[in-house]
Amino acid sequence: MRIAEQEHSAIFFPSPPTPPIQNFQKCYLLTLKDGGEMPQLHSRVASILHRPRTHHHHLLRLVPIFNASKTTAFLPQRIARVTMSSTSTPYQDSIYQKEEKDEESIAQALKYHNQTKHNFTNYARGPRGLDWANQPNPFRRYVSAPLLQLLHPNSENFDVPPLYHEVFNSLPSPKPISKSTISQLFYYSLALSAWKSTGFSTWSLRVNPSSGNLHPTEAYIVAPPIDSLIDHPFVGHYAPKEHGLEIRAQIPSGFFGEVLPRNSFLIGLSSIFWREAWKYGERAFRYCNHDVGHAIGAVSMAAAGLGWEVKILDGLGYGELEKLMGLHVFPEFRIPSRPVKGEMPEIEFEHPDCVLLVYPSGMVDFEVDYKELSSAISEFLKLEWKGKPNLLSKEHVCWDIIYRTAEAAIKPLKMLKESIAHPYQSSELINENSYKGLTLWEVVRKRRSAVDMDGTTTMARETFFQILLHCMPTAVKRGGKQSKQVTLPFRALSWDAEVHAVLFVHRVLGLPKGLYFLARNEEHLDELRKSTRPEFTWVKPDGCPNDLPLYELAKGDFKELSKRLSCHQDIAGDGCFSLGMVAHFQPTLNDKGAWMYPRLFWETGVLGQVLYLEAHAVGISATGIGCFFDDPVHEVLGLRGTKFQSLYHFTVGGPVIDKRIMSLPAYPGPSIDA
Structure with missing residues (x-):
């Protein structure tokens, strides 16, 4: 085994896969360039450290090699070169190739996510006009x-x-x-x-x-x-x-x-x-x-x-x-x-x-x-x-x-x-009177996306709490914690909750205006507190049900800030409340794979569907907001890196009806469409 002449090295030995393979002598020498006090760790090594359950390597020790003029502590963060020695079986090689492919897939998801962020100074790439x-x-x-x-x-x-x-x-x-x-x-x-x-x-x-x-x-x-x-x-x-x-x-x-x-x-x-x-x-x-x-x-x-x-x-x-x-x-x-x-x-x-x-x-x-x-x-x-798919456009980008x-x-x-099948678990109901007595069919058929909010409609505190209770994935009883997705409609999903909500409360009677956080998976709660601003209070608001993990972060009028963060759209500040859906992001990808990237968005969509239906069931309206400034949202929360990321915004409030637009029945409908 050859040790290159760089300042820091780390030796990794593989633990035997199952079933055990005899004469498994292969090891990695990870050699790192001099990076000063805090060299950068390559994502492949980071994933080994953070994903011990899914990786076939066991970190035995980190070997610091010191320069005569410097005794920097070993903080590995960037790989200069990976040198391999000895031989391996085809089975072992297939494991390494799969892991390499998994890391490349995660890297592609992260690249896409970062490249498609909106910022105050520039938006993600798109057409400059609509064709x-x-x-x-x-x-x-x-x-x-x-x-x-x-x-x-x-x-x-x-x-x-x-x-x-x-x-x-x-x-x-x-x-x-x-x-x-x-x-x-x-x-x-x-x-x-x-x-x-x-x-x-x-x-x-x-x-x-x-x-x-x-x-x-x-x-x-x-x-x-x-x-x-x-x-x-x-x-x-x-x-x-x-x-x-x-x-x-x-x-x-x-x-x-x-x-x-x-x-x-x-x-x-x-x-x-x-x-x-x-x-x-x-x-x-x-x-x-x-x-x-x-x-x-x-x-x-x-x-x-x-x-x-x-x-x-x-x-x-x-x-x-x-x-x-x-x-x-x-x-x-x-x-x-x-x-x-x-x-x-x-x-x-x-x-x-x-x-x-x-x-x-x-x-x-x-x-x-x-x-x-x-x-x-x-x-x-x-x-x-049978059937040939119709052409949707003449030209494409x-x-x-x-x-x-x-x-x-x-x-x-x-x-x-x-x-697959698990016993049905009911969501908590604290205020049946919040709802307008509509049937399920009436609510789903009357759902509309509001194009504007009136800026005056208010919501009772109990109604606000009831809406959030139906946004929770678990029917919590006897001091349990939110995590498993077992309530309607989240029980359709096959993973534990990974999406939370930061709420901008504007007009909820009996609740101070301010910034709040809904922890939909309480296993993340300690990590969230450590990752966000130290001045946040993290206290339960008055009257909040014991089983609802809602926390006040800061009091104040966040109306204008919520508008700016949602691409300067008034609708984010003119409702009763708006929110950003914050996902437990890169740790989820590292633990499960790049295939979880779209699924995190699916979870936000299911949560958004509940918000739509809840809003209409209590007599108001809602709309999803896909345009928001990603990293400025993270800055408001104090989030660094990609451990948590905002994926979707939403607003709930009193709609403004545009009387210039005529409504027609769905069926049979007009003979032409735009």
């Missing part, structure tokens, strides 16, 4: 695929829904899978909710919100035969404008009941990045994943009204999702080396995001065998896939970093068995 002639068609259709029309509501074919706030406590008895219930699921989650017109243009709104109303999210159903709709198992694409299912393929009859539970079906979600990038450029990847989260929340809430549970099958990898939804039929997209413009129809491909298992509530103790499920999905390559980051964040298949 209206190439605005993407908001409706994907598979030309020549058979379209099965779904039902529209009437007193005979749609069930009486529960009140909105009731589903947070318990679910109704599960309904059977039928043409009626499948119609309801889509009508109250992903369908059109209205058309708007100014006389000069016409556009549609949907039940699920979207950044810029661009709707990059597409939805699929993989289901057994459905009474009165279709007599064989199938893959269908949901067409929201028609409120129908385009039948893409017939699938093997044994798929349900053998590898998936009986009386269950799948909802797949995918993203067309181009739809969002047309307006927002490089930052579009963030917004697409916000929208995936909103769609997960929307499907979960609609399913709850039918007595159904929803869970992401997160053991499946990218390849399985692609085959399951028939997205492998799109032509290969080769990522250019820089942003380019031109005719690129292949850029309109759909990126598979996730698949949701929908099953009757009350079902417990069943496992999904992902090895068996993956084997069954591999047969989908042999299916006859490729922001290459979006596609490199999406590729880096691809999730691999996990060959394991996983228990």
Whole structure:
């Protein structure tokens, strides 16, 4: 082993993998350049130190080598060179190659995240103007695929829904899978909710919100035969404008009941990045994943009204999702080396995001065998896939970093068995009178994104606390802590809560104006206190429920600051309160992998969906804010580095209605659309 003539060295020896490998003699000599008092540590070594559970190396010791004229303490932070000696097995080499690839993927996610931050002096790269002639068609259709029309509501074919706030406590008895219930699921989650017109243009709104109303999210159903709709198992694409299912393929009859539970079906979600990038450029990847989260929340809430549970099958990898939804039929997209413009129809491909298992509530103790499920999905390559995807734009702009980051964040298949169903846990209800007595269906269909706030509407303190209680992932009782995501709709997610909220309280009666923090995973609380400004008080406000981890950081009027931080938008300061969603960021990526990067945005989208519905259920409105100045938000909190990052902003308050815009029914709707 050769020791280079630099000032600091560290020796790492590998611990034996499982199963043990004999004669495992390989070791790393990590040699560091002279960096003065605090040399910089390469991210690969940092990940070894911070990820002992997922790395096959054990740090035995750090060996300081001192210069004759200096005795600097060893603080390793930048690798100059890695020298290897001895031999290794192919198994060992595959481990090192995988770890190297994992580190490169995380580095790409971090590069994207930093490159797409907005700052006071400059915004993330995007189009300098909107090319209206190439605005993407908001409706994907598979030309020549058979379209099965779904039902529209009437007193005979749609069930009486529960009140909105009731589903947070318990679910109704599960309904059977039928043409009626499948119609309801889509009508109250992903369908059109209205058309708007100014006389000069016409556009549609949907039940699920979207950044810029661009709707990059597409939805699929993989289901057994459905009474009165279709007599064989199938893959269908949901067409929201028609409120129908385009039948893409017939699938093997044994798929349900053998590898998936009986009386269950799948909802797949995918993203067309181009739809969002047309307006927002490089930052579009963030917004697409916000929208995936909103769609997960929307499907979960609609399913709850039918007595159904929803869970992401997160053991499946990218390849399985692609085959399951028939997205492998799109032509290969080769990522250019820089942003380019031109005719690129292949850029309109759909990126598979996730698949949701929908099953009757009350079902417990069943496992999904992902090895068996993956084997069954591999047969989908042999299916006859119907329909050709329509062209959305004539010309395109490729922001290459979006596609490199999406590729880096691809999730691999996990060959394991996983228990899916868990007993339902209700959220805490302290003030039923906060709600206006609306049914679940009324709330989800009337949800709108406010375009302006009136700056005068106030909110009762108890209503504010109730909204935040429904934003919590865990039903805390007997002194437990928030962490596991087991309440509606967060129970659809497969990981512990990683997203918190910093709140700018403007007009909540009985609560001082100021800066507050909602800790949605209390395992992070000590770390958050140490990472934020030392002058923050971290005290529970008066009247706050014991089980709500809400803390006052500082009193004061933060109205103007909240506006400046949200790209100078008045809407952030004119509501009752606004907030920034702060994620436990790089430690999560280091611990789990780059595939968690989009999932952190999904979690913010689910949280945002709850805020939308809660606001409408109490009689006001809300809107998501994707444009904010990232690092200035961190500066306000005193955050350094990338341990915590702000990913999404939101505002809740009294809306200003623009009377110049005419509202039209969602169906049948106008014959033209913008």
